[in-house]
Amino acid sequence: MTSASQPLPPDVDADIFGQVRLGYVVVGSLRLDQWQRFATEAIGLHLAQASPDLLALRMDDHARRLLVERDAAEDVVALGWQLQDAGTLQAVMARLAGHGVRTEQIDGERAAARGVEALHRFTGPKGLSIELFTRPLLDDTPLQMPCSGFRTGAGGMGHISLMSREPQRSVAFWQQLFDARLSDRIELAAGSRVVLDVNFLRLNQRHHSVAIAATRGVAVDMFRTRIQHLNLEVATLDDLSAAYERCQQLGCRFARGVGQHPNDRELSFYVVTPSGFDLEIGWDALTVDEQVWQAGATYPNMSTWGHDIPGLFGNELSFGHLLRSARSLLRREFLPW
Numbered sequence: 001m002t003s004a005s006q007p008l009p010p011d012v013d014a015d016i017f018g019q020v021r022l023g024y025v026v027v028g029s030l031r032l033d034q035w036q037r038f039a040t041e042a043i044g045l046h047l048a049q050a051s052p053d054l055l056a057l058r059m060d061d062h063a064r065r066l067l068v069e070r071d072a073a074e075d076v077v078a079l080g081w082q083l084q085d086a087g088t089l090q091a092v093m094a095r096l097a098g099h100g101v102r103t104e105q106i107d108g109e110r111a112a113a114r115g116v117e118a119l120h121r122f123t124g125p126k127g128l129s130i131e132l133f134t135r136p137l138l139d140d141t142p143l144q145m146p147c148s149g150f151r152t153g154a155g156g157m158g159h160i161s162l163m164s165r166e167p168q169r170s171v172a173f174w175q176q177l178f179d180a181r182l183s184d185r186i187e188l189a190a191g192s193r194v195v196l197d198v199n200f201l202r203l204n205q206r207h208h209s210v211a212i213a214a215t216r217g218v219a220v221d222m223f224r225t226r227i228q229h230l231n232l233e234v235a236t237l238d239d240l241s242a243a244y245e246r247c248q249q250l251g252c253r254f255a256r257g258v259g260q261h262p263n264d265r266e267l268s269f270y271v272v273t274p275s276g277f278d279l280e281i282g283w284d285a286l287t288v289d290e291q292v293w294q295a296g297a298t299y300p301n302m303s304t305w306g307h308d309i310p311g312l313f314g315n316e317l318s319f320g321h322l323l324r325s326a327r328s329l330l331r332r333e334f335l336p337w
């Protein structure tokens with residue numbers, strides 16, 4: 001029996017779908033000058049802090065959304081996930097404990113540097129630091145951005161896409177940690193001999209917060225970076241076209257031109273970040289209505305139109321893709337369980 005003074009144990013089995021969203025993303029890079037120009041002038045984010053070792057960028061009232069810290073990784077190094085409340089956090093912590101995953105609590109200045117009051121972190125898929133928080137630090141300083149805004153809110157700040165050599169275990173990880181739901185799948189030819197299967201996982205009303213791509217047959221990883229792309233969603237079509245124009249004028253390398261995905265219906269384009277992974281800038285991604293959503297669809301193309309660039313999703317894979325694929329066979333992919 002639990003006395004009135006003791007807190008109730010967390011309900012590990014309670015469904016926490018809808019109570020988790022992407023809160024912040026941390027990039028490790030030595031190219032802070034390039035990142036500052038790219039993030040502010042091309043993407044249109046608000047610069048909150050620029051010091052020799054850290055860039056902090058805002059896209060809404062959160063004090064920090066995209067962070068670039070001085071680190072040789074040239075990759076995404078951490079994902080901050082905002083949980084609805086202390087009960088949700090307790091449930092997730094209990095699940096982690098059940099899987100034998102050790103977490104580290106961070107508060108004070110180190111948490112403030114991430115733009116949150118406190119966080120619990122552990123090493124997640126592919127070595128990404130998974131950081132859990134409930135209370136973001138807010139900043140009411142008016143945003144200075146060359147666009148009307150970004151879509152964040154209950155769906156979080158965007159989505160990530162990564163390639164996995166352990167797709168079933170990767171999907172299970174997000175399902176078991178956050179009660180992720182499979183929105184749909186895409187299977188497509190990448191080059192003449194490779195088939196990619198992509199699973200789109202949603203944690204909330206956003207069609208997907210995590211996409212996991214895998215090669216069918218021999219599982220390889222074609223990318224140097226843990227994250228293949230990060231997606232941010234602008235508020236209006238005018239914002240999307242203006243961002244495209246700015247990226248062109250600044251000489252950004254486009255990974256794919258403008259196009260539309262068949263599943264989340266998002267209109268988007270992809271540019272290569274200073275660290276080498278892609279950033280997708282999109283608009284008008286579908287909001288899932290749980291009452292009517294039909295799961296189980298599989299689409300045969302990544303795009304209903306556009307997104308044209310020769311390379312991975314053109315006819316053939318590049319030499320770099322093949323070399324990285326072969327190298328990936330020499331190492332294990334880390335998953336917490």
Ligand SMILES: [Fe+2]
Nearest residue numbers: 161229231280
């Ligand atoms: Fe995407």
